[in-house]
Amino acid sequence: MKNRSLVAIEEYSKEKILYMLEMAKEFEKRPNRKLLDSKIVATLFFEPSTRTRLSFETAANRLGAKVIGFTDPKVTSSSKGETLKDTILMVSNYADVIVMRHYLEGAARYASEIAPVPIVNAGDGANQHPSQTMLDLYSIYKTQGTLENLNIYMVGDLKYGRTVHSLLMAMRHFNPTFHFIAPDELKMPDEYKLFCQKHNIKYFEHREFNENVIADADILYMTRVQRERFTDLMEYERVKNVYILHNDMLCKTKDNLRILHPLPRVNEISYDVDDNPKAYFIQQAQNGLYAREAIICDVLGITLDDVRNDK
Amino acid sequence: MTENKTELQVAAIENGTVIDHIPSDKLFKVVSLLGIEKMDNNVTIGFNLESKKLGKKGIIKIAGKFFEEEEINRISLVAPNAHINVIRNYEIVEKKTISIPDKMVGIVKCNNPKCITNNEPMTTIFTLTDREKGILKCHYCEKEQNKNNIEVL
Numbered sequence: 001m002k003n004r005s006l007v008a009i010e011e012y013s014k015e016k017i018l019y020m021l022e023m024a025k026e027f028e029k030r031p032n033r034k035l036l037d038s039k040i041v042a043t044l045f046f047e048p049s050t051r052t053r054l055s056f057e058t059a060a061n062r063l064g065a066k067v068i069g070f071t072d073p074k075v076t077s078s079s080k081g082e083t084l085k086d087t088i089l090m091v092s093n094y095a096d097v098i099v100m101r102h103y104l105e106g107a108a109r110y111a112s113e114i115a116p117v118p119i120v121n122a123g124d125g126a127n128q129h130p131s132q133t134m135l136d137l138y139s140i141y142k143t144q145g146t147l148e149n150l151n152i153y154m155v156g157d158l159k160y161g162r163t164v165h166s167l168l169m170a171m172r173h174f175n176p177t178f179h180f181i182a183p184d185e186l187k188m189p190d191e192y193k194l195f196c197q198k199h200n201i202k203y204f205e206h207r208e209f210n211e212n213v214i215a216d217a218d219i220l221y222m223t224r225v226q227r228e229r230f231t232d233l234m235e236y237e238r239v240k241n242v243y244i245l246h247n248d249m250l251c252k253t254k255d256n257l258r259i260l261h262p263l264p265r266v267n268e269i270s271y272d273v274d275d276n277p278k279a280y281f282i283q284q285a286q287n288g289l290y291a292r293e294a295i296i297c298d299v300l301g302i303t304l305d306d307v308r309n310d311k
Numbered sequence: 312m313t314e315n316k317t318e319l320q321v322a323a324i325e326n327g328t329v330i331d332h333i334p335s336d337k338l339f340k341v342v343s344l345l346g347i348e349k350m351d352n353n354v355t356i357g358f359n360l361e362s363k364k365l366g367k368k369g370i371i372k373i374a375g376k377f378f379e380e381e382e383i384n385r386i387s388l389v390a391p392n393a394h395i396n397v398i399r400n401y402e403i404v405e406k407k408t409i410s411i412p413d414k415m416v417g418i419v420k421c422n423n424p425k426c427i428t429n430n431e432p433m434t435t436i437f438t439l440t441d442r443e444k445g446i447l448k449c450h451y452c453e454k455e456q457n458k459n460n461i462e463v464l
Contacts, residue, residue: 008453084427102427103425105451105452105453107427110428125425125452
């Protein structure tokens with residue numbers, strides 16, 4: 001049987017992305033199902049990530065599966081020096097699918113090559129986090145009605161931000177125009193700009209972040225500018241308040257604009273934005289539930305038709 | 312004997328493969344990458360021989376062994392300029408060049424300390440993503456590195 005694991009978002013074709021979004025839509029209509037009634041989902045979190053874990057475990061529970069796993073590697077044998085391989089093979093004896101988060105890059109790829117059950121990558125170090133990308137895509141699709149021809153503005157830490165890189169690569173199928181708004185130290189890396197050039201994706205870079213720069217945006221994707229990312233702390237002090245979104249900056253924006261953020265938010269979106277109907281980051285997290293229900297079903301071989309025919 | 316060429320530094324072989332112009336400091340790496348220590352063939356290894364090009368060079372002569380391209384390309388990262396001569400009846404019948412293979416299994420160490428391959432007993436896999444620039448990509452952590460900065464396992 002073909003390995004159905006989901007390790008990296010690049011494995012999804014355009015058709016597959018749209019198919020998965022349709023499946024997520026079905027789960028949004030009715031999140032509670034019995035599709036995984038006799039299944040066991042393992043959530044192995046080799047590093048803590050509360051939001052991602054709660055989202056996956058809720059998805060599994062709403063599908064009727066039982067959940068086993070650990071939330072902190074300190075309580076497991078990996079702290080005694082057990083290899084990842086042994087842990088994965090051991091858990092494969094019990095579970096039908098493994099959702100794993102690991103601090104090492106490539107851990108999920110390796111697990112998917114050795115495990116007899118499908119692996120869902122819930123983040124491997126700074127490398128991949130495909131379910132986050134799927135929920136971002138679903139949030140864009142849902143709020144804009146399409147993924148095609150959108151103006152997507154990415155703000156903040158574009159250098160280390162894994163979510164913006166994955167989103168950029170997944171959007172390549174849909175003719176986007178990107179605007180990268182970041183301080184010099186946290187600019188979008190060249191490899192992603194080359195990626196855009198290679199795929200004929202238009203992009204613009206900005207250092208300023210104000211109401212005029214973002215006036216034409218369909219999606220404003222905010223990320224956090226973290227102090228520890230800076231080699232030059234003077235530079236951090238100069239820019240730390242520049243990349244904060246305030247409600248009055250939204251005065252010139254389009255009606256269909258929605259503000260996304262991978263969460264947790266600290267201060268990069270000021271609280272006066274929360275009541276603006278364009279703020280979407282809390283619903284965005286909820287969309288993660290539907291996107292993850294779809295992912296868990298897909299790796300277990302449950303099709304869109306199965307979901308549609310499930311009464 | 313003055314009309315003859317100068318004495319060979321290592322004896323000739325009748326049939327087999329000669330790998331010449333190996334940088335001396337890479338000689339034993341080449342031996343191990345090709346699995347020569349596990350061979351039953353008659354092997355002559357010359358170490359720190361004089362070379363006009365390299366100063367010091369290594370040479371390996373393996374009697375009765377003809378390498379597949381795939382096998383010989385394993386040494387492309389440590390001895391890219393080595394000469395491969397196929398010998399039959401004491402004559403060079405073919406000169407082969409080495410090229411970096413598209414996929415390298417168990418040869419290159421990933422230079423990302425947070426890569427799973429540096430933390431788990433497992434085999435590394437690299438793919439060549441840009442032949443001209445010599446860019447290799449780790450199959451696991453997806454980080455790229457230049458062939459000039461690599462560490463061979």
